[in-house]
Amino acid sequence: MAESDTQNSGRLTDWIILIFVLVVMGLLIADLGSNLEGELDRGNRPAGTTSANAEYPDSSAHLP
Amino acid sequence: MGPPRSDRFFALAALILIAVVWIVSALRTQADLMPVVGQTVPEADHIDKLDSDLYTAWADAAESEFFARIAIGSADGYGGPLRAAVAVDPIGTVVGIAIADDKETSAWMERVLGSDLLSSLTGKRYDDDFILGRDVDGVTGATYTAHALASATAAGSRKAAVAFDLPIKEPDPPRIVFGVPEIVLILLFAIGFVGHQSRFPYTKQARWVSMITGLIVLGFLYNSPVTLAYITKLVLGYWPQWQTNLYWYFLIGGILFVFTVDNKNPYCQWCCPFGAAQDCMGAIGGAKSRSPIRFRRLLIWMQRLLTLTAILLGVWFRNPGVASYELFGTLFELLGSSVQFAALGLVLVAALFIKRPWCNYLCPIRPVTDLIRLTRQTVKERWQKATLKTPAV
Numbered sequence: 001m002a003e004s005d006t007q008n009s010g011r012l013t014d015w016i017i018l019i020f021v022l023v024v025m026g027l028l029i030a031d032l033g034s035n036l037e038g039e040l041d042r043g044n045r046p047a048g049t050t051s052a053n054a055e056y057p058d059s060s061a062h063l064p
Numbered sequence: 065m066g067p068p069r070s071d072r073f074f075a076l077a078a079l080i081l082i083a084v085v086w087i088v089s090a091l092r093t094q095a096d097l098m099p100v101v102g103q104t105v106p107e108a109d110h111i112d113k114l115d116s117d118l119y120t121a122w123a124d125a126a127e128s129e130f131f132a133r134i135a136i137g138s139a140d141g142y143g144g145p146l147r148a149a150v151a152v153d154p155i156g157t158v159v160g161i162a163i164a165d166d167k168e169t170s171a172w173m174e175r176v177l178g179s180d181l182l183s184s185l186t187g188k189r190y191d192d193d194f195i196l197g198r199d200v201d202g203v204t205g206a207t208y209t210a211h212a213l214a215s216a217t218a219a220g221s222r223k224a225a226v227a228f229d230l231p232i233k234e235p236d237p238p239r240i241v242f243g244v245p246e247i248v249l250i251l252l253f254a255i256g257f258v259g260h261q262s263r264f265p266y267t268k269q270a271r272w273v274s275m276i277t278g279l280i281v282l283g284f285l286y287n288s289p290v291t292l293a294y295i296t297k298l299v300l301g302y303w304p305q306w307q308t309n310l311y312w313y314f315l316i317g318g319i320l321f322v323f324t325v326d327n328k329n330p331y332c333q334w335c336c337p338f339g340a341a342q343d344c345m346g347a348i349g350g351a352k353s354r355s356p357i358r359f360r361r362l363l364i365w366m367q368r369l370l371t372l373t374a375i376l377l378g379v380w381f382r383n384p385g386v387a388s389y390e391l392f393g394t395l396f397e398l399l400g401s402s403v404q405f406a407a408l409g410l411v412l413v414a415a416l417f418i419k420r421p422w423c424n425y426l427c428p429i430r431p432v433t434d435l436i437r438l439t440r441q442t443v444k445e446r447w448q449k450a451t452l453k454t455p456a457v
Contacts, residue, residue: 014356020414021363021425025370027407028389028426034401036377038170039386051103051162052182 067438075438078372082299082379089380097149097164101134104151104160108132118227121151130154133227136164137220140309141212143167143293143385144302148213150220156190156230158221163213167302167383172206179203181210185217190225191233194218238307245288245311248281249335253318256334260326271333275340283337287396290315290331292371292428293388296378323436332423332433338392339423342415349416363425371428390428 101111101119108121108131119134132151139146144167151160161182166173176182184201188194194214196202203210218235226232252274259270282288294316297304306313315331322330332339345351356363374387381387391408394400400408414421423430 011358013354014358017354017356017418017421017425018359018363020410020421021366024407024410024426025366027403027410028370031401031403031407032374032377032387032389034403035386036381039381039383041170051100052160052186 067441071438072442074368075435078368078435081372082375085376085379086299089382093165093382097136100162100164101149103162104134104149105132114227117223119149120227130228132159133224134160135220135223135227137216137218137223139212139215139219140304141166141168142172142208143169143383144297144300146209146212146216148216148220150217150224152190152221152224152228154228156221156225156228158186158188158190158217161185161217161220166209166212167385168209168212169385172209175206176203176209176213179210181213185214188217188221190218190221190230192218238305240307240310242310245282245286246314248277249311249314249318252278252282252335253314253322253330256330257322259334260328260330274334275343278335279337279340279344282335283341283392283396287393288315289337289390289392289396290319290429291388291390291392292374292378292432293384295428295432296375296384296387299375299379300382300384302384319433320436323433324440327437327440329433332429336423336429338390338395338427339420341395342411342420342422345412345415346419351415351417351419353419354417367425367427368431368434370426371431374428391422 098111098113098119105111105121109124110122111134112120112122114120117136121131121134123129123131130153132153134149134151137148137150146166146168147164149160149162149164150158153159168176180201181203185194188199193199194217196207196211196214200214222232222235255270255274258264259267259274264270288311294312297312298316304312319329319331322328370389374389377387378384391400391404391411394404394408411422411426418424
């Protein structure tokens with residue numbers, strides 16, 4: 001009886017650890033996803049927001 | 065008994081995959097810089113490319129008058145090199161700047177772009193010092209990125225000035241930065257080395273001293289634990305300037321050296337601040353080592369797959385910081401999204417009952433150290449086989 005209780009408790013712990021890992025991993029992946037969105041946005045910064053020019057402070061206004 | 069054959073196969077497959085993604089991403093990012101160069105001097109008539117890093121902007125179609133030389137300057141940013149196109153007129157004044165490429169965290173870069181730094185850099189002369197807060201505007205909360213942009217502008221302006229045959233004074237060599245974090249790291253490695261010796265009687269006490277020091281100094285004071293970004297930086301070949309990044313070299317070099325010589329991990333169990341934080345929680349809650357027998361292999365492979373995915377993303381975007389998913393900054397600087405705080409809360413609560421849940425099931429450093437250990441063992445076995453086969457002369 002005591003042995004079966006120990007086995008059951010061990011099984012429960014295994015499941016708790018698995019669920020814990022899955023939940024935290026899910027959160028980390030969700031956060032990673034938002035990082036990647038930021039990375040993709042980097043290539044889409046409008047011209048002029050990454051540059052400065054002495055004559056034309058808003059250089060984007062002079063680009064074709 | 066050696067590691068399972070499947071481990072060796074997947075380790076080799078992972079290394080090949082990283083190499084393939086490295087090559088493809090390198091080819092992908094060889095972008096044409098002309099559009100960025102054009103942003104620096106929109107009023108020029110046209111621009112000629114002299115070499116990969118140098119351009120000439122002409123004031124007229126007949127090319128009788130220079131408008132500016134434009135050079136690409138580079139400097140170490142937080143995540144890797146930051147490159148800026150810098151236009152300099154014939155008397156050596158910066159007349160335009162555009163960021164050509166950067167590996168910075170988006171939030172920090174946006175803070176810099178939203179500040180007056182870019183406009184305060186224009187109008188500087190190539191022989192100015194470009195020191196943040198003194199010669200040009202500093203940016204609170206994004207010092208590293210702002211410093212990289214100012215340094216890249218300085219480098220680009222000097223390169224362009226050389227093309228105009230302007231007199232160049234050699235810049236002062238960078239000052240060697242050797243301070244508290246470097247000293248503490250060396251001390252912690254020394255404590256770990258002594259504490260590992262089987263004859264040393266105070267291993268447990270030494271480990272706690274090392275851990276608590278790591279937690280306070282490397283964690284809360286300097287927030288500089290080993291992260292996946294460090295590893296990805298190494299893979300990408302972004303070796304920062306040694307004078308200002310001794311800590312990085314000591315940390316990565318120290319771990320690799322001790323692993324190679326001694327096959328021991330000098331970091332995770334002895335000075336990792338996040339590991340120490342979990343140990344403290346474990347001491348409070350009476351945490352036990354719990355190995356889920358049924359899911360042991362599944363959990364190991366999930367951890368490895370997450371790490372490999374993160375490295376591949378970092379290599380693909382050629383940005384080490386983008387896929388670094390650790391919660392270190394969330395704990396030590398209280399910086400992070402609500403999702404990160406939720407994950408940190410779960411990890412710390414779990415650490416009350418399970419010994420080091422982050423290290424055992426989630427941390428990306430463990431699969432990396434597993435790979436180093438496996439590589440070491442494989443090389444050693446091959447070496448021994450080869451030397452045994454060699455007939456005695």
